[in-house]
Amino acid sequence: MMTESRGQGSNLLLGGAVGEVAPESTTRSPPRLPSDPGSPAASSPRPSMEEMSESDSGSARGTKRKRVTEPRDGDSAGSGSDSSGSPFRRPKAPLMPICTEEDGTVLYGFTDDQDVMDKYHDDMQKYIKKRDRHKRMLTLAPSSVTERRTVKETESVLKCAESVLSLSAYLDGKMINQCTGIVVEIDAFKNSAIILTSTWLFCTKKPLDDWTKKEYATEAKVNVHMLDDSTLECRLMFFSEHYEIAFFEISGDISLKALSLERNVELGQDVFLLARDTNLNLIYKRDKVQLVDPCEHQQNHYQFLNGPIPQCGTGGGVLDAGGKIVGMLFYKLPLVAFIPSSLILKCSTMWQHFRQLARPQLGLKLRTLAFLDIPRIELMSRKFSISSGLIVGEISAKCDAEKLGIRAGDIIFSCQKERVSSIVQLEHVLLGVAEEHLEKSNDLSSKVEVEIGVFHVRKRIQRFITLRVELSDHLEVFHSDDEDAKAEGNTGEEGPAAAACEAKP
Template sequence: MRSGPGSKVPDSRTRRAASDEDQERPSLPPSLEPGMSTMPPSSSAPCGSPACGGTSMEEPSREELPAPSSRASPSQSLPAVTEAPPTYWFARPRRADSMTMSYDPQATESKQSELDLPLSTPQSQFNDSSIASEEKQWEVAQDQQDSDSSADSSPLREPQAPLVPILRTPSGEVVYGITDDPVAAQAYHWAYRKYEEKLARQEQLPTLRSSSCASSCTTECYSPKQKKIFLNASKSVVSLSAYHDGTEINQCTGIVVEWDDVKKTAIILTSAWIICTKKPFDDWSYKDYAPEAKVIVRIPDDTASDCRLLYFSKHFDIAFFETMGELTLPIVPLKPDLEYGQNLCVLARDNKTDLICTTVRVKYVDPYEYQHNHYLFIDGSIPKCGTGGALADFSGNIVGMLFCTLPIVAFIPSSLILTCMRLWRNFGQLVRPQLGLKLRTVDFLEMAHIELLSRKYNIASGLIVREVFSQCAAEKHGIRVGDVILSCQGENISNVTQLEDILLGVGERHLEKGNDSGSKVDVEVGVFHVRKCSRRLVTLTVELSDGIEVFH
């Protein structure tokens, strides 16, 4: 007959009654009772063998168990055996019309009674229709059993296999196998499949489910106090999804930075990538945006609401959205001071809105040539939907906003974000002079390199020119690759964040005077020309722009 679902039936030899068909098969030693199975071939190792991950087992002997005329019932006593653990094999089901069926109702009655199934006697023939009927009977019986359980959930218990003793090894181990009664074996296999399905559903319960942060391959080492701080901050971290032409185009994380008690609306800070339909690999290239895209915010309590786009910056890649509908959302403070070398925490949402929480540090590295000057970096990783997430210190303050960039994750410091928010609030735009320079930080060089610059050129900090845009004002004034920018508008600078704050301040003062955002301004920079070993102040007349600074 055909074996039930999930059964493991080795192609072992079984004792058969003499017939024309069996005369062609090798005969078995007469030492085994009818119904006793010999040792399976090597292709089907017993559950105690190394192939199954267990201990090895000696060759079973041909010694009979003092058994009755048919396969022994579990209730029947066996001779005393040694302390060796029992080994289990699966007895092969046998056709009733080609062998003597050793069938003992007592051997299967106890197992079948547990499953509440009708006991079946051996049949002369088993075909597909009878097996299908048995499967249907089992499904009906299982449905009845589930309906009789409690309204909440029935206890999860692994079904017991209908085992009967088969033979004994020389070391005294008793070998068991599943009964050759087809109904009992089929019922067990179906019960075990239902058990596995229910076990899989149980493992998806929120209290038992594996953490989604396991993908980060890091182990949490937070104290209960730290966890409370981060969990409180995570209430202001939400998930955003953007849809264009009925299709989801992006999903990312957002940070609640403002709350209006009168209108019951919140301002959410996130990345402009949420509405970006075409984002080139090079940040200095043009991007395509869909400001009309529909954006939905999902807050931690599984509430969803539409958002309205207030503003987005193509250069800084940030966006502000306002929630629509009465939602109660806490805000988390943005801390302008970032201390290098301190432990920080990533707070973001995955594509199921579950919290991503990992410990990271700020990396002392410069952006790649295809990345913006104002990016700083961390040593951790986030999924793409973590873009717009929060970088928090261990006091729960937000010190930056994350971007899923390659090869390492970038962030914009909160000091720069606060300046952008102030300009947007006051003028509705973020204008800044475009210098046409790609820069790297002296402080991020190796110590020996810094010592060389200090000893040879008396330079301890500043920004090294990596690339100069063709035909820009800086190039016309003799600024070349390798020169060092020491100051801007009379202020010494040591990192790009300081330079960006100064440039935004230039744009802010220009707009405060009522000037147009598209006009030109003068920017004074202090330059060290490495080829001439000379220092000088250069006044660059450059354009103000709210758009992206593009390098061709």
């Protein structure tokens, strides 16, 4: 389905020298453990002896000392006060010598002066609070980086990130969803940009089963959250229910760069994922394209990655080493899915030419033969002389494919006389059929003919069958509630062969 709509308004560090500390029994004022660094220092439990003396005992017995400067107004020297301009230093522990061992080593313990110890506890609480604040700073927060990457890779990711934005949709003043979008086109003359994202952004009803009808709020107000924290309203240009892609346009004084869509993506290829979280922070992950088929509740055209990503990462980009988009992300379980850029480009071209986006609906859930284990592929090659194609997993009740004898387990090896070894290849051929039809007529009410080559595993014969199927701009809905049709499909009997010619493999 495609639509054109306009929005309604816009708005949206611990360490020290090594030393020895007397056992806790030698101190008269045993330290207390801190529980909540954010609570007032006067009522907070005190730090443990280990934390307070871990480094300070060594500094007390060492010969080198750090220079102590005069405290600023309102600061305690070395206390780690709340002042943003004060130095960040651990408070010095109030130690005193308690005994000397035979070898001359002096052992230290905490002073028995309660006032001095209380002040030390208070200073330690202030230090802990300031340390925690430091850990939350962008420059001082602990890094979670574990992967190895080159300087060139880092530069490439950062450059691409400039084109990855966040979008949010609102209906009656309430947010529907927030997800990621990718700038894919810039029109300098119009001072506008095209953003690719997912229909999940304005989907108000989305069942787990991708083959089930969804509901969309095409009238929703959609905002784009720019990286300078400004917000722009955008206009929905068109969207596809079946492929769940949408294009929005923003206009105004914008400074953005577009990312190119790369048509080819290989199985096992190294890619990186870029998206935005709800706070506009960049989501980045390295990954590989997996040799995995969709689950039965997922559409045929998805390819997969290990992930994971949050839901707001839906609409993000899958990019190759050169910084080109090879797919758009979808939050899916158990693996993260993406739709390849080749299909996105095909859909975009069809919309530009015909202002429609149509696709033949075969009513088949498919699997990739090449994703089976290698011994089984080798066995099929020996037994059936077939080593590539698409396995029929399930058939929509009473569809033309079922009526003409296609059964679960059969293998589709061609479509429109083109060999097909992947589902994405098949989708390209099907979109080509729709394109040819739209060249002749914009009428979507008539059916189109699709010739497929099928190998029937049970009878070990192959046929070329011509299906007459609907051409639709809606989601392909899978019908599986007709028990009689399902029972008939389980018999394994071949249907009529009037529309097919048979040949042994």
